[in-house]
Amino acid sequence: MTGAERQMVLGAAQWWPGGEHISAWRRTSAQPESFLDLDYYVNWARTAERGKFDTVFLADELYVWDRFNSGVEFSSNVKPEPFTLLAAIATATERIGLAATISTTYNEPYHAARKIASLDFISKGRAGWNLVTSASDEEARNFGRAKNVDHATRYERGREFVDVVRKLWDSWDDDALLHDKTTGRFADPTKMHTLNHEGKHFKVRGPLNVARPPQGYPVLFQAGASDAGRDLAAATADAVFTLTGTVERLQEFYRDVKQRTVAYGRHRDDVKILPMLIPVLGTTEEEARSKSQELYDLTPQALALDLLSHYLEVDLAQRSLDEPLKFVADMSTTNQSKSVYERVARIASDPSVTLGEVYRRLFDERVRYGTPAKMADYMQEAFENEAADGFLIMAPYLPDGLSDFVDQVVPELQARGLFRTEYEATTLRGHLHLDRPASSYTTSA
Ligand SMILES: Cc1cc2nc3c(=O)[nH]c(=O)nc-3n(C[C@H](O)[C@H](O)[C@H](O)COP(=O)(O)O)c2cc1C
Numbered sequence: 365m366t367g368a369e370r371q372m373v374l375g376a377a378q379w380w381p382g383g384e385h386i387s388a389w390r391r392t393s394a395q396p397e398s399f400l401d402l403d404y405y406v407n408w409a410r411t412a413e414r415g416k417f418d419t420v421f422l423a424d425e426l427y428v429w430d431r432f433n434s435g436v437e438f439s440s441n442v443k444p445e446p447f448t449l450l451a452a453i454a455t456a457t458e459r460i461g462l463a464a465t466i467s468t469t470y471n472e473p474y475h476a477a478r479k480i481a482s483l484d485f486i487s488k489g490r491a492g493w494n495l496v497t498s499a500s501d502e503e504a505r506n507f508g509r510a511k512n513v514d515h516a517t518r519y520e521r522g523r524e525f526v527d528v529v530r531k532l533w534d535s536w537d538d539d540a541l542l543h544d545k546t547t548g549r550f551a552d553p554t555k556m557h558t559l560n561h562e563g564k565h566f567k568v569r570g571p572l573n574v575a576r577p578p579q580g581y582p583v584l585f586q587a588g589a590s591d592a593g594r595d596l597a598a599a600t601a602d603a604v605f606t607l608t609g610t611v612e613r614l615q616e617f618y619r620d621v622k623q624r625t626v627a628y629g630r631h632r633d634d635v636k637i638l639p640m641l642i643p644v645l646g647t648t649e650e651e652a653r654s655k656s657q658e659l660y661d662l663t664p665q666a667l668a669l670d671l672l673s674h675y676l677e678v679d680l681a682q683r684s685l686d687e688p689l690k691f692v693a694d695m696s697t698t699n700q701s702k703s704v705y706e707r708v709a710r711i712a713s714d715p716s717v718t719l720g721e722v723y724r725r726l727f728d729e730r731v732r733y734g735t736p737a738k739m740a741d742y743m744q745e746a747f748e749n750e751a752a753d754g755f756l757i758m759a760p761y762l763p764d765g766l767s768d769f770v771d772q773v774v775p776e777l778q779a780r781g782l783f784r785t786e787y788e789a790t791t792l793r794g795h796l797h798l799d800r801p802a803s804s805y806t807t808s809a
Contacts, residue, residue: 372747372783373603373636373754373796374774375463376412376766379423381443383761384642385727386671387662389440393764396440405449406456408763415770416784418795419461419492420453421585421756422446426470427502432670432681439667447479454487461792463492463585469518470498470507473528473566480582481533481574489578489791494585494605495596497522499700515702519592521565526600528566530581531559534803535571557805579793580800585638589617589703598624602798603636605756607707608730611742614639614751622750636753636796639746642731642760643739645768652733659760660724668723675700675708675726685720731760736772743773744782 381399382389389396398404409420424446429435446464454462462483466476476493484491497518498504504512513521540555559570586601588594597604598621606617614637622632646652665685673680676691677698693709695702711717711725732742746752759765777783789795 372743372777373638374415374417374783375419375421375461375638375754375756376408376415376417377421377423377605377640377756377758378408378762379758380440381762382440383765384730384758385656385659385760386439386667387659388761388765390662391658391761394761395763399440399443402444402449402452404763405444406453408766409453409457409460409462411763411767411770413457413460415774416787417460417757418754419463419490419583419792420450421492421494422449422464423494424465424467424496425500425503426467426498426506427500429502429674431502431674432666434664434666434670435674438664447483450483450491451486454483454490459490459787459790459795461490461492461583461795462487463494463583463792465494465496467496467498467503468522468525469513470503471525473525474532474568474570474572476525477529477532477572478574480529481572481577484577484579484582485574489793491577491579492583492585492602492792494587495522495526495601496587497593499704512700515590516592519588519596523596523599524563524565526584526596528559528561528563528568531561531804532568532570532572533577533581534805535559536575537803537805538576541575576803579791580802583792583796583798593703594621594624597621597635598630599628601635602793602796603638603753606637606639607703608639608641608732611746611749611751614746615749618751634798637751638754638756639752640730640756640758641743642758643765643769643773644731644733644760645736645739645772646733647735649734649738652735656728656731656733656760659727669719672708672719672723672726675704676712677705680719683719685723686718688715689717689719689722690715736776739769739773740776740780740782743777744780747782 382394412420428441450462450464480491480493501512535557537555541551542549556571559568561568583602585603586597587605588596604621618637621637625635626632644652644656669680689712691712698705711722732739757769778785793800
């Protein structure tokens with residue numbers, strides 16, 4: 365694709381249903397009583413579709429954050445199971461991609477392959493999945509373990525999981541189903557493949573009881589940032605999410621993942637790099653910053669301290685936000701997300717920094733404040749300088765954080781020729797300019 369044709373990829377994501385700030389559900393415009401209502405999520409997806417976004421994406425974890433009382437008391441821990449929800453959203457939207465997280469540590473490939481393939485059929489080729497390896501012990505305890513699987517094993521299992529899922533999707537050749545009422549032949553058995561996979565982590569006979577998905581392989585996202593995470597992304601993913609940062613920091617990640625991708629024999633454009641972006645918009649930067657002050661003011665001290673305790677894996681409940689943190693990081697002891705731990709440790713390495721400042725900078729570092737034009741400037745600079753192929757927009761608060769972006773920043777990007785004004789494709793792979801992969805049985809024949 366030539367430089368002139370290259371268009372930004374945009375995804376709309378949510379982790380907390382109220383928006384990316386943990387206390388966003390308390391804002392006046394928030395609708396916490398609707399966090400289990402289909403309409404709430406349909407409106408969100410339709411807003412993104414009005415903005416011609418490539419995809420929506422629902423982050424997910426398999427537990428309630430009850431490590432601390434404040435997590436239950438002050439944060440919004442309930443939401444619908446994402447693939448069930450996306451199937452319903454599919455019927456209320458037409459073009460936008462529909463993606464959600466799957467834990468490869470606490471799922472079986474057969475379940476995942478079947479669920480994602482079904483969504484791909486229901487949505488006519490708009491399904492995507494985000495492979496995560498699950499970072500917390502709370503998730504482990506819901507699946508028969510006291511402690512989480514160690515980091516290296518999680519990624520090793522993740523790699524095998526992708527192979528098995530894709531092989532399951534190849535169970536039926538594209539022309540295997542005959543539907544021939546005259547002869548009575550529903551399918552051609554010579555075009556069905558039994559996997560008989562026996563690996564280190566999985567033993568799966570197959571075949572899958574869903575036909576080959578419309579996209580062949582629904583789009584695979586990945587968000588791991590550690591060495592193992594980047595490697596898995598380079599080997600298997602169609603797109604990679606990463607944290608926001610300065611253009612220079614993003615360039616390091618971008619070049620590294622593209623190089624690894626090429627080393628795996630793939631083309632550098634086969635993997636799109638999508639930093640997340642939390643946009644706080646205002647008519648001036650000061651106005652935008654004052655909106656974020658409101659979010660801090662809505663966060664109880666206990667919740668801020670417990671969030672830090674979670675990330676640093678030490679109990680800070682008896683401390684005050686005004687005290688210096690004085691924290692010495694030890695990478696060898698963490699089995700949660702290594703990249704998140706590293707980021708907190710970097711901020712905390714300044715001996716004079718207070719707990720309150722660390723908490724604030726953890727959010728601030730991920731946020732861009734500014735006018736719509738300034739937001740577009742930053743996105744354009746990253747897009748044109750090997751730092752991003754697009755962005756995952758995580759609105760700081762919902763629903764207005766996304767509609768503001770769609771109404772104010774998208775037209776700015778479109779006017780600059782950086783983003784589509786109409787959908788050209790009907791599938792998520794099509795939006796991302798990715799070909800439909802041939803079945804592994806065809807390519808290896
Ligand atoms: C944009 C974005 C979305 C993510 N979504 C999820 C998610 O839905 N569920 C989850 O458990 N982890 C999620 N993660 C965390 C990553 O999967 C991964 O655990 C984290 O980046 C640390 O990876 P590492 O252990 O390779 O350093 C997300 C990360 C990013 C940057």
